[in-house]
Amino acid sequence: MGSLLIKNARNIITMDGKRQRFPGGSIYIEDQEIKAIGTDIPYETADTVIDARGKIIYPGLINTHHHLYQTFTRNIPMAQDCELFDWLITLYDIWRHIRPEDIYLSAMVGLGELLKSGCTTAADHFYVFPDGISGELIDEEIRAAGELGIRFFPTRGSMSLGRSDGGLPPDEVVQKESVILKDTQRVIETYHDNSRFSMIRVGVAPCSPFSVSRDLLKESANLARSYGVRMHTHLAETKDEENFCLEKLGLRPLEFMEDTGWVGDDVWYAHGIWFNDDEIMKMGSCGCGVAHCPSSNMKLSSGTFPIMKMLQNGVKVGLGVDGSASNDASSMLMEVKIMNLLHKLQAGSTALSAEDCLYVATRGSSKVLGWEDGIGSLEVGKAADLFMVDTGRLEFAGALFDDASLPILTGTSQVDMTIVGGKIVVKEGRLVNIDEEKLAMRAQIAASRMLETAAKHTKMNYYKPRIQSFEKQLY
Structure with a gap:
């Protein structure tokens, strides 16, 4: 890939351990790796040189939870005024008709929107496999990610508990457990790369307590740990889910996870709203992570994530856009702003600052994904994953007083340039080599x-x- 020098930036917001900033700084990159960063680096030229005068550089945002296939069911009127279970029932009738080409196109759109909002790494949870459709649907998402140049963490989801067996999803979108486990193994063996600067890592992700069996959870955990890959599922998203677990399983959601091997520092949950104080302490002590999805939680009236309790108890917290059908957008910058505003409403002056929220969406998310050695901050030895905003834009006029908070508080949804692994993938706000x-x-x-x-x-x-x-x- 050669070398890249980005010089004369208005500021570099590193999100490193000291949260250093480098006004007037430069970054020198070889292949994917940052080799030097600061205001006085020993490099004056490179294969490619970018003059970042007037630009602020930030570490790439990291999305820890998404459902890219839902991009095609945004702004559906019948699904706008529902809570989770009714929302799912409404949309399952559409998702059951999805085709492989739909998966590819929806991923291109969703991942493209993420890149344009400063996201450089995206985790996705794909779990809908309709009858009669090729089982290799997650491969279509991986194809799209490769074409766009985003760092990708697809998790092979699954549903095995259809309505006829007491689950929530229709039988037409669930699979036999033997099929699920075999294909999960195929996906891991075909695509997973655990190297520091990997462009794709794979996870194992049964959907939720109300759509999979106890046996599938146990077997999925065994499979994941035999390959050393991470584990992901929805948990404690709504009171309905909690009631389902108590009525059908006789256990609270986290108790069910413990019973099936789904706790540990290789596990992260999506949402995590309805854990009690003892459960939050337990999650912190065992190293579990949570993908916080504020827009989705607000839209579906699920509740408010107890972020301060989570962080105070050592729970790893990252940010997630969640499915486009429960967000109607795939903008990570917008998600950081909404997170900031939601918790200001919740906690007032003691809430996280805008810069703290940026930390959650970068360093925090990298820890949730177990990828903190390669991504999440701008420092020597890390991947050159970053985005830039041009402070000369109209929407920033009158706001150039705190560079770390600027794109969050102003609510901009698009960036000027995104670089993943030293490669430009968004330039002047447009996807590179893609006819949008x-x-x-x-x-x-x-x-x-x-x-x-x-x-x-x-x-x-x-x-x-x-x-x-x-x-x-x-x-």
Whole structure:
């Protein structure tokens, strides 16, 4: 890949252990690795030189929880005023008609939006495998990530407990446990790379206590640990989930995880809103992590994540966008702002600062993913994953007083440049080597087709006129 020199930055916000800043600083990169950073580095030239005058440089944001396939079910009116269980039931009838090409396109859109909002590493949780559709759907997400150049952490999700067996999802989107375990093993062996600057790591991720069996959780944990990969699942997201676990299993959600081997420093949960104080202490002592997803939690009325208790008890906390259908966006910068505002409302003057929230979305997220040796901060020996904003933009006028907080408090949703592993992937706010308009058109056609198919098979006739109207505009 050669060398890259970024020089004369207005400021470099490192998020290293000392939270150093380097006004007027430069960064020298060879291949993926940062070799020098500061205001007086011994490098004056490189294969590629970027003059960052007027730009602020930040470490790339790290998304610890997403469902990229949901990008095609954003802004669905029937799913806007539901809590989690009803929301899922509504959307399962659409997701059951998803095709491999839909997975690829939805990942291209979601990951592209993440890159344009300063995200350089994304974890995804894919768990919907409809009957009659190729089981190698997660491969389509991996293909998209490779084309866009984002660092990717896909987790092979699963659902084995359909409605006929007392679970929440329809039987048409669950799989046999033998099929799940075999394909999970295939994904790990085919794609997982545990090296420091890997572009892809793989995790094991049964969906939730209300969609998988006890046996699948135990076998998935055994499989993950036999390969040394991390484990991920939804947990303690809503009171409905807690009630389900108590009624069906006789255990609280975390007790169920303990019973099936799903606690430890190789485990991270999504959401984690409804843990009690003893459970939070236990999670901190055993090294569990949590992906905090504020926008999704607010939209689905799930509750407010107890972030201060989590951090005070040593729980690893990172930031997650969550599925586009429960967020309606894939913007990491917007997510950091919402996180900051939510916890200001919750805790007032004792809440995390904007810079603290940036730390959660960078260093915190890298710890949740077990990747702190390679990503999460800008310092010598780490990967050159970063984004830049141009302080000459109109939306920053009158706000140039705290460079660390600037893109968070001002609420900007897009960055000017994103670099992953020393490679420019967003330039002047646009994806590099991607025709964004063409991609957007292909994606909307696919989303409309999926919704139309769902309308034919369910009571969703409400959507048919809207779909037909849009298709006329396209052609």
